[in-house]
Amino acid sequence: MTDSLQKALAHVARQVDGVLQTVLPVEAGPEGRLFAAMRYATLAGGKRLRPLLVVASGDLFKVPGEHSIRVAAAVELVHTCSLVHDDLPAMDDDDLRRGQPTVHRKYDEATAILAGDALLTLAFEVLAAPATHPNAELRIELVRALAVAAGAHGMVAGQAIDLAAATLGLDTGGVTRLQLLKTGALIAFCCEAGGILGHATVAQRHALKAYAHDLGLAFQIADDLLDIEGDAAELGKAVKKDAAAGKTTLVGLMGVEQARRQARLLATQAAAHLDLFGAKAALLRDLTEFAISRRS
Amino acid sequence: MTDSLQKALAHVARQVDGVLQTVLPVEAGPEGRLFAAMRYATLAGGKRLRPLLVVASGDLFKVPGEHSIRVAAAVELVHTCSLVHDDLPAMDDDDLRRGQPTVHRKYDEATAILAGDALLTLAFEVLAAPATHPNAELRIELVRALAVAAGAHGMVAGQAIDLAAATLGLDTGGVTRLQLLKTGALIAFCCEAGGILGHATVAQRHALKAYAHDLGLAFQIADDLLDIEGDAAELGKAVKKDAAAGKTTLVGLMGVEQARRQARLLATQAAAHLDLFGAKAALLRDLTEFAISRRS
Numbered sequence: 344m345t346d347s348l349q350k351a352l353a354h355v356a357r358q359v360d361g362v363l364q365t366v367l368p369v370e371a372g373p374e375g376r377l378f379a380a381m382r383y384a385t386l387a388g389g390k391r392l393r394p395l396l397v398v399a400s401g402d403l404f405k406v407p408g409e410h411s412i413r414v415a416a417a418v419e420l421v422h423t424c425s426l427v428h429d430d431l432p433a434m435d436d437d438d439l440r441r442g443q444p445t446v447h448r449k450y451d452e453a454t455a456i457l458a459g460d461a462l463l464t465l466a467f468e469v470l471a472a473p474a475t476h477p478n479a480e481l482r483i484e485l486v487r488a489l490a491v492a493a494g495a496h497g498m499v500a501g502q503a504i505d506l507a508a509a510t511l512g513l514d515t516g517g518v519t520r521l522q523l524l525k526t527g528a529l530i531a532f533c534c535e536a537g538g539i540l541g542h543a544t545v546a547q548r549h550a551l552k553a554y555a556h557d558l559g560l561a562f563q564i565a566d567d568l569l570d571i572e573g574d575a576a577e578l579g580k581a582v583k584k585d586a587a588a589g590k591t592t593l594v595g596l597m598g599v600e601q602a603r604r605q606a607r608l609l610a611t612q613a614a615a616h617l618d619l620f621g622a623k624a625a626l627l628r629d630l631t632e633f634a635i636s637r638r639s
Numbered sequence: 640m641t642d643s644l645q646k647a648l649a650h651v652a653r654q655v656d657g658v659l660q661t662v663l664p665v666e667a668g669p670e671g672r673l674f675a676a677m678r679y680a681t682l683a684g685g686k687r688l689r690p691l692l693v694v695a696s697g698d699l700f701k702v703p704g705e706h707s708i709r710v711a712a713a714v715e716l717v718h719t720c721s722l723v724h725d726d727l728p729a730m731d732d733d734d735l736r737r738g739q740p741t742v743h744r745k746y747d748e749a750t751a752i753l754a755g756d757a758l759l760t761l762a763f764e765v766l767a768a769p770a771t772h773p774n775a776e777l778r779i780e781l782v783r784a785l786a787v788a789a790g791a792h793g794m795v796a797g798q799a800i801d802l803a804a805a806t807l808g809l810d811t812g813g814v815t816r817l818q819l820l821k822t823g824a825l826i827a828f829c830c831e832a833g834g835i836l837g838h839a840t841v842a843q844r845h846a847l848k849a850y851a852h853d854l855g856l857a858f859q860i861a862d863d864l865l866d867i868e869g870d871a872a873e874l875g876k877a878v879k880k881d882a883a884a885g886k887t888t889l890v891g892l893m894g895v896e897q898a899r900r901q902a903r904l905l906a907t908q909a910a911a912h913l914d915l916f917g918a919k920a921a922l923l924r925d926l927t928e929f930a931i932s933r934r935s
Contacts, residue, residue: 373807373817377791377799428756433748452729456752457799460724461791463756467763468786471779480775483767486782490764495673495757503673503753511669521669 344637348629355398355415356391358408362416366469380450380458381465385423387441392630393418396533399626400551404541413475414485414536420466421493422529424459429502431455435584463493476540484539492532501525509589515596519560522593526566527559550616554627557613562634564606567594573639606635640933644925651694651711652687654704658712662765676746676754677761681719683737688926689714689829695922696833696847709771710781710832716762717789718825720755725798727751731880759789772836780835788828797821805885811892815856818889822862823855846912850923853909858930860902863890865935902931 344352363385370378394415401411430437430445431452437445447455469475470485491497501524504511508521534551537543543551570585571594585592594602610631617624640648659681666674690711697707726733726741727748733741743751765771766781787793797820800807804817830847833839839847866881867890881888890898906927913920 373800373803373809373813374791374796376803377796381791424756428752431749431752433752453727453802454799456724456727456729457795457802460720460755460759461795463759464786464790464795467782468790471783471786479779483775483779483782486763486779487767490760490767494760494764495670495677499753499757499760500670500673503750504669506749506753507669507672513669517669 344633345629348626348633351399351626352391352395355395355412356388358398358412359391359394359415359419360386362412362469363419366416366420366465376450376454377457377461380446380454381462383449384427384446384458385420385462387443389419389422389441391415391419393422393529393533395626396530396555396630397536399630400534400537401540402626403537403547403620403623404543406537406540409474410476410540411537413469413472414540415533417466417469417475417485417489418529418533418536420462420469421489421498424462424466425493425498425502425529427455427459427462434502434506435588437584466493481539485536488535488539489532492528492535497524497528498526501528505590508591511591513591515593518591518593518596522560522563523556526563527556530559530562531555546619550619554613554616557609557616558631558634561606561609561613561631564593564602564609565635565637567592568599568602568606569637569639571599610635640929641925644922644929647695647922648687648691651691651708652684654694654708655687655690655711655715656682658708658765659715662712662716662761672746672750673753673757676742676750677758679745680723680742680754681716681758683739685715685718685737687711687715689718689825691922692826692829692851692926693832695926696830697836698922699833699843699916699919700837700839702833702836705770706772706836707833709765709768710836711829713762713765713771713781713785714825714829714832716758716765717785717794720758720762721789721794721798721825723751723755723758730798730802731884733880762789777835781832784831784835785828788824788831793820793824794822797824801886804887807887809887811889814887814889814892818856818859819852822859823852826855826858827851842915846915850909850912853905853912854927854930857902857905857909857927860889860898860905861931861933863888864895864898864902865933867895906931 367382367385397415397418398411426440427446429435430440431447438448439445446458466489467486470489471482476482501521504521505525513521531552534555538548538551567585570583597605613631614628617627663674663678663681693711693714694707722736723742725731726736727743734744735741742754762785763782766785767778772778797817800817801821809817827848830851834844834847863881893901909927910924913923
């Protein structure tokens with residue numbers, strides 16, 4: 344990871360955690376457990392890659408940080424919802440996440456289901472608040488784009504297909520589509536949001552979309568490789584889960600060597616889409632390299 | 640039920656089902672099962688009371704039907720999400736809903752979790768679309784109000800408290816608060832939405848809020864009474880679940896006779912809040928009577 348990327352990630356993580364702390368207060372009373380579970384899931388310290396994508400995309404258009412960081416927080420809330428629900432016994436049945444017990448292990452299944460629902464709802468509340476941007480037209484565009492990215496034609500569809508993947512017998516095209524939905528849709532929203540906040544031109548929006556498309560796939564292949572070759576302690580979660588679950592992955596279809604080449608190709612291609620932004624896109628460019636070289 | 644209420648319910652049900660059919664298409668491909676589950680849950684024919692509340696509140700201000708019906712559809716999507724998730728084994732563990740297998744029994748738990756997430760997300764997508772209202776300021780106000788009503792300070796908080804109710808030892812005040820959150824918040828949003836769409840005055844908004852407050856509680860007490868005295872076949876779901884789960888209800892705290900008096904008092908009071916709307920509020924007034932006299 345480049346120094347500037349590391350610094351930017353740390354900075355964005357601090358900023359986004361500040362917003363998340365504000366919108367997720369400690370609550371007393373009988374609903375205290377629900378809020379505790381929401382805070383536990385959200386403030387456990389993920390890498391905050393999606394928030395960085397929102398902020399770095401916004402920076403291309405000089406979007407004020409106080410606007411992009413709230414959109415970044417909304418994305419992280421949706422992402423956290425998907426992790427909490429994905430970890431449930433009826434879904435991936437995971438006990439560990441980032442080295443800590445998953446929400447349903449730390450609390451209970453019912454609380455985990457409700458915490459996910461509440462985090463998803465909160466994301467839209469955050470976007471809708473005037474603090475996110477004074478222009479209502481722009482806020483409603485963000486709400487709509489996030490709903491499309493997160494819902495049954497986006498992330499949730501990807502999760503549904505992923506659950507069935509073991510029995511579907513997907514080919515490379517099918518698995519690519521799965522990944523574009525499951526992780527790609529929200530990553531694409533991050534870059535789209537920067538463009539929305541920054542009143543980007545059509546050409547600029549297309550470039551960001553193409554970048555997000557390739558970056559998302561590169562990330563996913565790197566994730567699959569880590570599941571095969573990674574270290575459980577370093578990752579903070581179980582490894583070799585895909586094979587155990589009989590899931591078809593791109594790495595499984597292509598083999599490790601070809602998958603590694605494919606990830607490299609996608610990262611290079613992602614960076615190329617940023618050419619029209621010139622030097623301003625340095626951070627987004629650094630992310631393409633990080634996507635395929637990370638160890639966790 | 641009055642004739643005009645019965646007619647209005649049937650009309651609104653047809654209209655809202657039309658919108659729901661449009662936003663919930665049959666999908667082919669590996670995500671077909673997810674969409675089938677979403678359609679199964681949503682189009683199974685509930686009473687559509689919440690949609691009627693939105694439309695009848697909007698009618699007070701001559702809100703065009705094509706606007707209020709989309710908000711009504713969004714409310715029904717959120718309501719359906721809550722039913723699907725509430726029925727899960729980790730929550731209320733119900734096998735039947737409206738006389739049919741619950742979503743996780745008809746499909747599977749994972750699909751039920753994801754279908755709920757997708758329905759919740761779709762509600763915000765529907766509200767955010769320009770078809771709901773040409774004015775973005777107004778649409779974003781609706782998004783924000785629905786998120787507040789549905790989330791961790793509203794409906795989901797109520798569900799969380801309800802799950803813990805057996806062990807919390809709630810008194811009348813505690814149970815009332817639970818019910819105001821669990822069912823009252825979304826009912827209040829229905830009336831609030833009519834006011835938002837209709838540019839209601841502050842006094843009119845207060846009246847609608849007070850009406851919804853009392854109507855929601857009256858409905859809930861009637862629900863609790865039906866759980867004790869109702870017929871499982873007529874209701875299409877299991878009865879005497881509250882007692883079996885050791886849940887504290889207002890009926891349990893007050894006794895059947897006092898609870899019946901309380902429901903009647905709340906219904907009368909709810910109707911009184913509508914005085915400033917005069918004859919225009921006939922349908923909303925009819926609903927207060929229906930709330931406490933229904934058999935299912």
